[in-house]
Amino acid sequence: MEKKLGAKLVKRYLSGTATPKEQRVVEEWYAFNRLEEPAIDSPEDFIRIKSEMWAAIDTQSRPQVRIFEKWKWLPYAAAILLFVGILGIYEWQQSPQEYEVANYAGPEIKAGHEGATLLLSDGTEIDLAAANVGEITTKQGVVISKNAQGVLVYSANDTEPQVNKAISNTIVTKNGEMYQVVLPDGSKAWLNAASSLTFNSDLATSATRMVKLQGEGYFEVSKNSRPFIVATASQHVRVLGTHFNINAYAESKGLVKTTLIEGKVNVVSSSGERIIKPGEQAVNRLGQINVHEQDTEEILAWKNGFFKIDGNLHDIMLSIGRWYNVDVQFTADAPKSLNLWGYISRSNDLVTTLRQIERTNKVKFKIKERTLIVTN
Incomplete structure (x- = not known):
């Protein structure tokens, strides 16, 4: 050799x-x-x-x-x-070095950050983290700009005549990114890591305000007589003006969780529909919708800058993997169903976060470059 x-x-x-x-x-x-x-x-x-x-x-x-x-x-x-x-x-x-968390000596694996990529149907692609504050571009009578807080804002361009053909916009966050956008109708949306939101530039004037979500997003919908619809692969959420969170990651294999914070929403699937109230969550399993009470603080933890851990180890580690942009692997004896509870800041580096979880004395972690190995 x-x-x-x-x-x-x-x-x-x-x-x-x-x-x-x-x-x-x-x-x-x-x-x-x-x-x-x-x-x-x-x-x-x-x-x-x-x-x-x-x-x-x-x-x-x-x-x-x-x-x-x-x-x-x-x-x-x-x-x-x-x-x-x-x-x-x-x-x-x-050769990649494998470290236990207790004696980790590799490069720092930092927390995620604000960032996303804007994809337009005419082929334009914009790195929003690198874009300067101010106007980014004007498309089909809509001005796309970035404010001082780093938020993407859509507004009408009164100096240009309105056009009939709308242009599609897709905001994509990678692993380790999250982003906020003010949509053309004034509604606000936050995207978690590894998510995407697609909508047309005429959202402010179209008969139905339709957006498409993959991954996880939180919405504060501006009140309007025109319905606002969030479509995922297996359901539609129909509202007029409300605050809610949708978790629809692909690895959930058809499982979609819709949690209502304020107002009223109608969750529609292929097998029926359910109206939920604030503090409730509709869980859609392959079209079957079940509703239960939900701790909304846990659901919004990602948006507010921390992990509120209250669930099984498997789901927790997938969330951590997306935020720190690491590949999570489980050994055969890893306690995937272990239930944990606690608060951890999302601004911590990965090793600090893992050390806090290891204090349970029920799970251990090893790091090999950007691969995180979970073991008993």
Whole structure:
């Protein structure tokens, strides 16, 4: 394996495609070789000596070797030992290190931040975190701008005539991002990590105010006689003016949770519909809707800057994985159904958050680059 790796390193070095670390490994070996042998002035000589060195190793590995052959190849053998040693250190440095949380010594894994990408149906793509405060663009008579608080705001452009064709807008948050937007009709929406919200630029004037959600979003809908509808893959939520949260992540496999904070909403699925009151949650399991009372503080914790942990370990870790942008893996003995309760700030780095959970003495974590391993 070392010989193959060495050959690849030398080949990449000679072709100019080696990384700075790979170049250093080859040059250190080359410098040592020059101390023992005449100067090597061409790539062909370099490749020839490399080939002879590998051949020397093969010769030395045979059962019977004459003494003068050992001495003849001693400088090469010493160079090889140094080269393989350097390769070993290089490989160790390059290989991902696995740490327990208690003695984590890797790079800091920071909390998520405000950020999102705006995708327009005409192909325009805007990084909202990098966009400057002020007007970003004007499309179809609608001004899209970013205010001093970093919130995306849609407003009518009175200087341009209204157009009949609306343009589609999609705001996408990645893992480790969340974002707030003021929609064209004045309604407000907050998107949690790994979510998207799609709506048309004519939302302020269309007969029905329709938006499409994937992931999790909190809405404060402006009161209006025109209905406001939030569509997910398996249901519609119909309101006139209210505050509510919808959790519809794809990994939930059709499970959608709608929690009402203020006002009244009608949850409609393929199998029926239910009207819920403030403090209630409608749980849609593949079209079947069940309603129960719900702690709204827990539901809105993500929007307010903390994790309110009150549930099973599996769901908690998925939420943590999205916020810190890490891949969560469970070992066979991981206590996925373990129920936990507590408050943790979402501004903590990952290790601080995990150490607080480990204080239960019922779960342990290991970190390997951006992979989080959950174990008993």
